[in-house]
Amino acid sequence: MTGCVVCDHLVEVQAGFLASFQWKLANDVAIQEAFAEEGGFCPHHTWQLSSFSSTLGLAKGYRRLLEKQAARLIQAARVERTGFPEAFLDGERSCRVCALLEQEERNYLQEMAERRRESEIREARPYLQQGICLLHGKRLLEQTASPLARAGILVAMSESLCQTVSRMNAYISKRTALRRDLLTDEERNAIRQALVQVAGARNLGRTG
Numbered sequence: 001m002t003g004c005v006v007c008d009h010l011v012e013v014q015a016g017f018l019a020s021f022q023w024k025l026a027n028d029v030a031i032q033e034a035f036a037e038e039g040g041f042c043p044h045h046t047w048q049l050s051s052f053s054s055t056l057g058l059a060k061g062y063r064r065l066l067e068k069q070a071a072r073l074i075q076a077a078r079v080e081r082t083g084f085p086e087a088f089l090d091g092e093r094s095c096r097v098c099a100l101l102e103q104e105e106r107n108y109l110q111e112m113a114e115r116r117r118e119s120e121i122r123e124a125r126p127y128l129q130q131g132i133c134l135l136h137g138k139r140l141l142e143q144t145a146s147p148l149a150r151a152g153i154l155v156a157m158s159e160s161l162c163q164t165v166s167r168m169n170a171y172i173s174k175r176t177a178l179r180r181d182l183l184t185d186e187e188r189n190a191i192r193q194a195l196v197q198v199a200g201a202r203n204l205g206r207t208g
Contacts, residue, residue: 003131003133003164003192003193003194003195003196003197004131004132004133004136004196004197004200004201005131005132006105006108006109006112006132006133006136006140007133007136007196007200007201007204008201009104009108010101010104010105010108010201010204011201011203011204013100013101013104014048014097014100014101014203014204015052017097017100018045018048018049018052018097019052021049022049022052022053022057022061023057025049025053025057025060025061026053026054026056026057026058026060026061027060032060032061032063032064032065033064035061035064035065036064036065036067036068037068038094038096039065039069039094040062040065040095041095041096041097041098042095042097042098045095045097045098048097048203049097101204105136105139109136109139109140109143110143112140112143113140113143113144131160131164131193131196131197132157132160132197133196133197133198133199133200133201134157134197134198135200136200137153137157140153141153141154160197161197164190164193164194164197165194167184167186167187167189167190167193168187168190168191168194170183170184170187170190171183171187171188171190171191174187
C-alpha cells in the first residue's frame with residue numbers, strides 16, 4: 001500500500017502493460033510500425049518503458065520510430081516549413097499508456113463511487129482509510145452524487161491524513177531519541193505515504 005488505493009491499482013495496470021508491451025515492441029514488426037506511426041509514447045512513459053526493457057529490445061523496438069521521425073524532418077524541410085513538425089508531438093497526444101490509465105482510472109473511480117451509496121458509508125470508510133491521494137479523492141467526489149456519501153469520503157480522507165501525521169510524529173520522536181530500533185514498518189513508511197497522499201504515485205505522472 002503506497003498511500004492511495006487508486007494509484008496502487010494504476011501502478012499495477014501500468015506495470016502489467018509495459019512488461020507485456022516491451023516484448024512485443026522488440027519482436028513484432030507490426031507493433032513496431034504502429035508504434036512509429038503513433039510517434040511513440042509520451043516522455044514520461046518512454047522512460048517507464050525503458051525500465052522494463054533490455055537495451056537490445058529498445059534498439060529493436062525504437063529503430064523504426066527514429067527512421068520515421070527522420071523522414072518527417074526531411075519532408076518538413078522539403079516543403080520549407082519553418083516550424084517543428086507537428087507529427088513529433090503525436091506521442092504526447094496519443095500515448096497509449098496514458099489512454100489506458102485514463103480509462104482505468106475512470107472505471108475504478110466509477111466503481112468506487114457506486115459503492116459509496118448512503119447505506120454503505122459506514123462500511124466504506126475503513127476502505128478509504130487505506131489511503132487515497134488528494135487528486136483521486138477529488139475525482140471520486142466528482143463522481144459521487146449523494147451529499148452524505150461525499151461527506152463520508154471527505155471525513156475518511158481526513159482521518160487517513162491524520163493517521164499518517166501520527167505515524168510521522170512517532171517517526172520523528174523515535175529518530176530524535178535515537179530509538180530507531182523501536183520504529184514500526186508503518187512509521188518507517190510514513191513519509192513516503194504522505195508524499196503519495198499529497199502528490200500521487202511518483203511513477204504514474206499526472207493525468208487530466
